[in-house]
Amino acid sequence: MSEISMNTASAAEGTMAQPQLREVPAVRMEAVYKHYGDFTALNEVDLKVAKGEKIVVCGPSGSGKSTLIRCINHIEKHDEGLIYVNGIELDHQRKNIDAVRRDTGMVFQSFNLFPHMTVLENCVLAPMTVSSMSRAEAKDLAMHFLTKVRIPDQAEKFPGQLSGGQQQRVAIARALCMRPKIMLFDEPTSALDPEMVKEVLETMKKLAEEGMTMLCVTHEMGFAREVADRIVFMNEGKAVEQAAPEEFFKNPKSERARTFLDQIIH
Amino acid sequence: MSHFSPTAAVNYFFNYFLMKGVLVTIGLTVAAVVGGLILGMGIALMRMSSNPVLSGFSRLYVWFFRGTPLLIQLVVIYSGLPQLGIKFSVITCALVGLILNEAAYLAEIVRSGFMAVSAGQREAAWALSLSPWVTFHRVTLPQAFRLMIPPLGNSINSLLKATSLASVISVEELMRRSDMLMQEHFQILEVYAAATAYYLILTSVWDAVQRRLEKHFGRSSAAKSRRVAARAPVAQANVEARA
Ligand SMILES: Nc1ncnc2c1ncn2[C@@H]1O[C@H](COP(=O)(O)OP(=O)(O)OP(=O)(O)O)[C@@H](O)[C@H]1O
């Protein structure tokens, strides 16, 4: 816990003036590897995310984007290297995994709402069972966040009765009910009809404006341009480029990133 | 004796001796379902465990009990085991046989129910830092159970009828008592008409219960699966690839 960051690589970090608290990054990955059999899904990934920073992860299909963010809350177990989340080392120990998961919220491409529970039940389950809140407290909290994602009137419905965009906003509210410090998004709009993409992106922008630390895998380049502090481009398991959006879009360094951007934008 | 007497059949239907046999049939079925579900759940958990000894044992168990007739299992337990000095009462023999046999079928049903709950559900539970117990009994179990109801219902229907095999080892359930009445009065069709009516009533009542259960537990699911299947082919493919 008492590690003091000695990396000088990240220029975005604060000055040397207050190294103790300021410099514990939200996420720090060092030489992380993940293998599936012979296949290397993450290949020596280094990544540092400062508190409040917004990162967009992009790259071709199969490049390891999902694997990367799923390792951050230990839904996928990394094989080598170090991952720290808010200074907690993800060392496969139960208590550390739990601590990290309490600090992170995750939103999935396929929503993964619990279909047998109402929207409200989806939202209060974790606060009541993990944070031991009373039902009344948890309900207030849930309604607060459902209002924030602009669907308080759907609280008593089942997920199957909502549109995709509404379901994804519920998923965001459900994650927020655990008051996470970091939000992870894995292609949150890819399963949505085009007209619903906007409402979800708007919700994410609002979250970004409030200072949430965010890692988003997305191909919504408009969102990336507007919201991201940094873009991480993945290819074949490596984080090949990390740059501010303007820089990344204007002159991507690698050939692979150039062809990728060509495909995505046209 | 070349005619069928409806009055006699009705009399057998209301025969007190036969009715007690019906109660035994119901008792055997309920006990075998409860016992079979508990044991079957254990067998299914073993099968899903990563420990090769446990999953191997579970596989062997299911293979054996589904691969041999219940009739042989009952006879072996009742008349074969005493040869090794293991002796139970008649009713215990019937229960042991029915439970062991039913557990093998229910284990497969339980297992496929859990396998059909998408990996994304478990991942969402982890991401919310739900405990393993809450994940199991609030997230996966209710969804798996809903998927289990139709095959579970069919299995219980079969079991209801399969309890008649216990008559062979002289358990006085509905079938056995029908046999006894038949041998006493030789009104074969009349006795079995009454027994048949009881079996039909029992299976029909169970059918109705099953339909109620399906309706109760299925209320929120149909719309969801249709919508997600239509909207998110990519998402589903992803989930399947990981499973
Ligand atoms: N459970 C698994 N078993 C084996 N291989 C896997 C598994 N999960 C992912 N992979 C492989 O690892 C690689 C990276 O997968 P990942 O899901 O991280 O890619 P991605 O960049 O998110 O792709 P996409 O844009 O298609 O979502 C892929 O080639 C994938 O086939």
Ligand SMILES: [Mg+2]
């Ligand atoms: Mg992915």
